[in-house]
Amino acid sequence: MLRFIASRLLQGLFVLFALYTITFFLAKAMPGEPFTTEKNLSEESKAYQRALYGLDKPLLHQYLIYPKNIITEGSLAVSTSKGRPVKDIISQSFKVSVVLGLSALGIAICIGVPIGVISAVRRNSWVDWGTMAVAMIGICVPAFTIGPLLQIFIAANLPGIKVAGWGNPQDILLPAITLGLSTAAYLARLTRGGMLEVLSQDFIRTAHAKGIPASKVITRHALRGGILPSVAFIGPAFAALISGSFIVETIFQVPGMGQHFVNAVISRDEFLLLGVALFFGFLIVIMNLAADILTGILDPRVRITGNSSK
């Protein structure tokens, strides 16, 4: 197991490096300059700024110095558009994003998995068709349609829930629902598929034959295998929640990291861009690793080969 984790971590480092390389060169290829957004700066002060941020150095030097600074000083450089260290910007907004992302994931799991189990058990009944149709709505209606509709119909009618903003605990509710709905739908479909696969196997029939109550067969025997596809999906799902959060943060005015990423692209702020991208990448690597470990715990077959690609 330790070897498995170590090899995964090594692969994770490689992923981060690849992400860095891609983002770095794409950021360099972005047209326009970082210092044009403010006032009209003179050529000299622009050159001064470039030198200050180390943007005048040769490309290769810039490419190597950034990761070196991360490793040796733990520094993510300074944002060219905000003039503050990228690390500060990230550490401020990071909590918001993680709270939002995790509560969305929690909502998704709490809704999606039970629905998937129920519709698998009641296969080809109205319950099954109904829930799967609803799940399809969750997949097909984009967050930027659901979000505004929730604002209109829920926030406007329920006291205590604001249309937008961030600060009170109940402010999490609407953005988290908006963000988690499509994930819940995917989870429902995956769980249904996984459960159907397991429910048709022999050991389930054996369990029934032994006289174990049906509810226990499902929760103890079937769910363990049936939930595997969903567990494997949670890592990527978290990634999707993060990328989806750009939109949800805009709709509900949540001060998370997604807005920084979009703003960094628009204002050509490459250090902020790299910082946020790497940080997101880091989170995803960790979540994927957690999902892999969890899969290993649930499914002994994966643990032995140490390879999760099926």
Add this chain to the structure above:
Amino acid sequence: MNSNAQDTASTEGQNDYSLLQAERGSSLWRDAWLRMGKNKVAIVSLVVFIITCLLCFGFAWFCKDPIQQNLTNKFAAPSGEHWLGTDAMGRDLFSRILYGGQVSILVGLVATFVAVTIGVTYGAISGFYGARIDAIMMRIVDTLLSIPFLMVVIVLQAVLSEWSTTTSKWIVENWGWNKEFTNRATNVLPLFFALGLFGWLTLARIVRAQVLSLKEREFVEAATSLGLSKLRVLFRHIIPNTLGPTVVYATLTVPGFIMYEATLSYLGLGVESPNSSWGILIKEGANYLETNPQLLILPGILFSLTLFALNFLGDGLRDALDVRASKD
């Protein structure tokens, strides 16, 4: 006699997929088509999608100009002249939805085409040559799969869209094309590639897995022993046999790409106003939600309906083509 053999093949096909394919290559598709015909949801979805396409790509040309503003006639109610009323700039909503559909559907289809071309070739080569090459190629895919897709697409889109503006100007100046048309075309081009370039990864894995098992089969041995070159065996005999899963995956990819297009446009990084796409329309509509909710809801309905249809169609195709996966 002939029909008898066919019956045997199709009943056996329910149990033994490989036998069916090995004996009667073409009847897999016939079989799939028959199974598909029984799936009402899939057929309805297909019809809905075809109607949407006909509306967007055919009927739209007879509609009003989607970017013609009329500031004296803002937020008009539906009437004989403007079937669904007008938007905040007095533009005809019906025709904007249809023209927006052109962009959204086209992005979905073309980006999928790009993704399928790359994915099938890459996966097939990886699976066919195996060993070292396979290991390296699949590690690359694994790495890219862990990268936050939407983030890279956003940056790539920022790079490409600037190029598209320059290209548009250049074409208008040098080739004398219609300016509006050129703008509309070049505005969309980067999206095709930004999405397609990163959408092929999962497909590459699926195709690779298929090729790995196909290349051990007798018909490949037969083809090789007839003296065909490796590439010919790969492209003429193996890849056509991976078409089933590819078609299913591609059908399910199209709605994903349509959603990505809408997301990017919503963030202001995709199609730009006054050009129309479903993402743009929903974005514009959200601004007037309290006073004029139809501006969000109408494009939202057609958008969701199309995604609905494509997803159900993909599910239906999967059930029809992949006997093993269908549980009903």
